[in-house]
Amino acid sequence: MSWKVSFARLTGVFTIKATPLVYSAPDQVGIRHGSTRVTIKNLSAEAVRYPTVTFQSNGAAAVFADWSGCVQTFNVSWDAACVEAPLAPGEERTLEFPFQTDGPMTENDAAVRVEAATDAHGAVIPGTAVGTTYLVTSPSDN
Amino acid sequence: MGYGGKAMNTKLRRGILAAVITLGATLATATAAAGMSGSGTTAAPDPAPAERITVAEPVALDAPAEAEPVVAEATAEAPVPARTEAATETEARSKKAAVLTATATDLVYGQPGLTGLRKGSNVITITNHGTERVEFPLLTFQVNERDVLTQDVDCTFMAMRATYFTCVIDPLAAGESRELLLPWQTVQPSGPVAKVRARLEQASDREARRSPAPRAG
Structure with missing residues (x-):
């Protein structure tokens, strides 16, 4: 018995990819540093004025820092969001998102999503979100 | 994943059969008797274990419905009980593999x-x-x-x-x-x-x- 496996053509507004986040050993003041590179692409035929990337906190005691590529950053509860510059039809962009933590970090899968918003303050448009996961590790803690 | 030719399938069948014949000593001996002995006077084995027999017959799902029947094979080391009606029935049942x-x-x-x-x-x-x-x-x-x-x-x-x-x-x-x-x-x-x-x-x-x-x- 056999069957074919295929993927439906993507019909959403975005695609998103994220690289693993690897924390360094603690620095002189006990802070671990790491970053993930997130690539988003506008699949639609229209420009997205406020593409908003949101990192789900998943309970890890990490904070974002130096997100210089964002037009606006803000927190929604424990989640951290970044409103990027407008994305033209078909345009793809990669931004680096640094994080830091002062406690030991256990390995986990963290989630990040991108969605279109109507303004720079997080008023997202329902049905536009797509997400992915990335592995978080802290080798010096193991 | 996939499967090889008929030879491999046959080998698989036999391999699985050999492995799956955890049918208990009663079945093994009964089958051995069916294949190796023409007569005997020993009492028939308890039929209960034989009724639980399911002879493994791998069926490649691409294969035609008419699968090769599988016959239980007994080892020479198996005790040789007498051939009985129950043993004959067991043998017949194992030959009639479901498809x-x-x-x-x-x-x-x-x-x-x-x-x-x-x-x-x-x-x-x-x-x-x-x-x-x-x-x-x-x-x-x-x-x-x-x-x-x-x-x-x-x-x-x-x-x-x-x-x-x-x-x-x-x-x-x-x-x-x-x-x-x-x-x-x-x-x-x-x-x-x-x-x-x-x-x-x-x-x-x-x-x-x-x-x-x-x-x-």
Whole structure:
């Protein structure tokens, strides 16, 4: 018995990819540093004025820092969001998102999503979100 | 995953048969008697164990319905009891292997969700063309890096091995046909069209411990 496996053509507004986040050993003041590179692409035929990337906190005691590529950053509860510059039809962009933590970090899968918003303050448009996961590790803690 | 030619299938059948003949000493001796002895006066073995016999017959799901019958083989070391009516009946039963066939629909993964997972499902239709109930229909899937069968699947017993996993479904009566929905998910964002193969066979018990892995294809 056999069957074919295929993927439906993507019909959403975005695609998103994220690289693993690897924390360094603690620095002189006990802070671990790491970053993930997130690539988003506008699949639609229209420009997205406020593409908003949101990192789900998943309970890890990490904070974002130096997100210089964002037009606006803000927190929604424990989640951290970044409103990027407008994305033209078909345009793809990669931004680096640094994080830091002062406690030991256990390995986990963290989630990040991108969605279109109507303004720079997080008023997202329902049905536009797509997400992915990335592995978080802290080798010096193991 | 896939399967080789007929020779390999026959080998597999025999291999599995040898492994699955955990039929108990009664059956082994009875079968041996049937094959090796022409007469005897020993009392007939207790028929109860023989009634629990399910002779494993791997059926490549692409194979034609007329599968090669499987005959239990006894070792020379087995004690040689007398041939009895019960033994003859057992032998006849083991020769009359049930025949399972299956067809499958294609799997198309849908749009990714908030964690990037893409989900999809396909349906396997399994038919028992034999004249006897199949107690433990067993599906064997090769593990690959793309497809993950979720726990929602309707398996009576599911087991994960190193390179394959198995799913025992509810018994299938003679002539019965049943559809089984297979819910899959993948973290892979996209990929080329791929072909997946699975195997259907009868197991000797719900643990399906004796079933060898199918070859990749």
